[in-house]
Amino acid sequence: QSVLTQPPSVSGAPGQRVTISCSGSGSNIGAGFDVHWYQQLPGTAPTLLIFGNTNRPSGVPDRFSASKSGTSASLAITGLQAEDEADYYCQSYDTSLSASYVFGTGTKVTVV
Amino acid sequence: QVQLQESGPRLVKPSETLSLTCNISGGSISSYYWSWIRQPPGKGLEWIGYVYNLGGTNYNPSLKSRLTISVDTSKNQFSLKLRSVTAADTAVYYCARTIDYGDYYFDFWGQGALVTVSS
Numbered sequence: 001q002s003v004l005t006q007p008p009s010v011s012g013a014p015g016q017r018v019t020i021s022c023s024g025s026g027s028n029i030g031a032g033f034d035v036h037w038y039q040q041l042p043g044t045a046p047t048l049l050i051f052g053n054t055n056r057p058s059g060v061p062d063r064f065s066a067s068k069s070g071t072s073a074s075l076a077i078t079g080l081q082a083e084d085e086a087d088y089y090c091q092s093y094d095t096s097l098s099a100s101y102v103f104g105t106g107t108k109v110t111v112v
Numbered sequence: 113q114v115q116l117q118e119s120g121p122r123l124v125k126p127s128e129t130l131s132l133t134c135n136i137s138g139g140s141i142s143s144y145y146w147s148w149i150r151q152p153p154g155k156g157l158e159w160i161g162y163v164y165n166l167g168g169t170n171y172n173p174s175l176k177s178r179l180t181i182s183v184d185t186s187k188n189q190f191s192l193k194l195r196s197v198t199a200a201d202t203a204v205y206y207c208a209r210t211i212d213y214g215d216y217y218f219d220f221w222g223q224g225a226l227v228t229v230s231s
Contacts, residue, residue, distance in 0.1 A: 002156060036217040038157075045206055045221040046157065052213055089157055093215050098173040101216060103157040 003028055003094050004104035011110040012080045020107045022073040022090035028102065030071035033093040037066055037075050038103075040087040049088070050075065077109070085111045114139035116207050116222035124201075124229050130194040134207030134222060141188045145210035147218060148181060148192045150203040153226075158203075162210050163190050197229045 005023040012018040022035060029035055037050040048057050053068040063078045073092075077084055090104035120132035134146065148160040161171035163181045171179050180193040194201060204226045208218035 034213065034215040034217075036215075038218075045224050046218075047221065048217065048219045051211070051217045051219070052215075057219065091157075091217065100172045100174070101159040103159070106156045 002105045003096065003102055004090055004092060006088075006090060006104040006107045008105070009108045009110065011112050013112055014080055014082065016080050017076060017078045018080055018109060020075045020088050020109070022075070022104050024071050024073075024092060026071060027096040028092045028094040029068065029073055031095060035066070035068050035073040036091045038089045038091065040089065042086065046089065080111055082111050085109055114209060114220050116209065116220060118205060118207055118222045118225035120225065120227075122225065122227055124197055124227060125231050126198055126229055127196055130192070130197050130201060130227055130229070132192045132205055132207075132225060132227070133189050134191070135187075135189045137188070141183060141185055141190065145212060145216065146183070146190045147208045147210045149206045149208055149218065151206070151224075152203045160192065162216070199229050201227070202229045203227065
């Protein structure tokens with residue numbers, strides 16, 4: 001199991017705001033390592049959504065935003081759209097026994 | 113923009129070696145780090161390891177004893193070899209460009225290759 005914990009699922013109506021949490025510890029997010037976020041549409045490869053805690057790559061809509069505080073991070077989607085229905089993963093680095101780049105457990109966003 | 117494409121056998125027998133190659137187009141392999149990442153069916157993502165210019169590597173400690181990642185700059189490709197596989201190694205294997213941002217993240221991904229370990 002991952003050292004970064006996300007809620008298994010979140011849902012919202014079109015136009016609403018949803019947030020996804022990524023809970024870590026002092027050996028990863030709390031140690032100052034950056035958090036990055038990925039979106040995985042059904043049946044496709046992940047794509048980079050946010051890098052360096054808060055930065056959007058070119059082409060990512062500004063309704064996606066993210067933040068980091070303490071041992072946690074969060075991703076917010078404002079103005080939820082049907083095309084946002086996907087799995088979302090956070091990613092950071094962990095310095096515990098098996099030091100490695102680690103992904104969160106993943107969150108399925110459903111647009112109801 | 114850079115594109116990545118995984119290739120290799122999709123069915124591997126238990127105890128044998130899983131081998132995949134990632135071909136890079138639209139950019140040079142020499143300027144970046146390059147990772148393998150896998151995703152078992154219906155599960156989350158696991159970073160396997162990366163290779164960088166001149167062949168330096170960094171591996172996931174949980175896989176390190178079975179793993180070799182290498183680079184062929186003349187062919188603009190890099191490769192994964194995972195030895196002594198079991199059913200637990202069945203997954204979609206992705207190659208990804210890896211950005212050194214102080215920390216590392218993955219900005220371009222291949223489409224993925226489903227590799228099944230079965231006799």
